[in-house]
Amino acid sequence: MSENVRHVFDTNTLVSAVLFEHSNPGQALRRALGRGRVLLSASTLEELAEVLQREKFERYVTAAEREAFLIAFVERALFIEPTEEIRACRDAKDDKFLELAVSGKASYIISGDADLLVMHPFRRISIVTATAFLQATEEESTEE
Incomplete structure (x- = not known):
């Protein structure tokens, strides 16, 4: 695992990874964790924790399973305190992912959010879907 390759996942992509383990978001999260670090900040963690508490997800995974995922994710993630305030996204709520x-110093933001995807690339950071991330990193994963 390389500390140099860093990834940011938006909240919806992480939630999809939790709810549907074998989905592209789930595979992308596992690949990112295997090839480097996934970054987290206080504001992105707060949003993730709030969203994972929503009762509507109970039909996919239990509250206990979502909590276990959150705990394990926090333990593996690298916490970053954003040092720059960014106001660039057309949806201001997504600026926190850019700041993180x-x-x-992330290489990728993995997102399904059109407001973020339209910004690809942002300051040399690739902003891609989980599917595009899997495709872009397929070659290097087969080399290992």
């Missing part, structure tokens, strides 16, 4: 990626 820039401050944490």
Whole structure:
């Protein structure tokens, strides 16, 4: 595992990874954790924790399973305190992912959010879907 390759996942992609383990978001999260670090900040963690508490997800995974995922994710993630305030995304709520990626020197933001995807690349950070991330990193995963 390389500390140099850093990844940021938006909340919806992480939630999809939890709910559907074998989905592209789930595979992308496992690949990112295997090839480097996944970054987290206080604001991205707060949003993830809040969203994972929603009762509507109970039909996919239990509250206990979602909590276990969150605990394990926090233990593996690298916490970054953003050092730069960014106001660039057309949806201001998504600026926190840009701030995290820039401050944490991420190579990728993995997202399904059109407001983020339209910004690809942002300051040399690739902003891609989980599917595109899997495709882009397929070659290097077969080399290992």
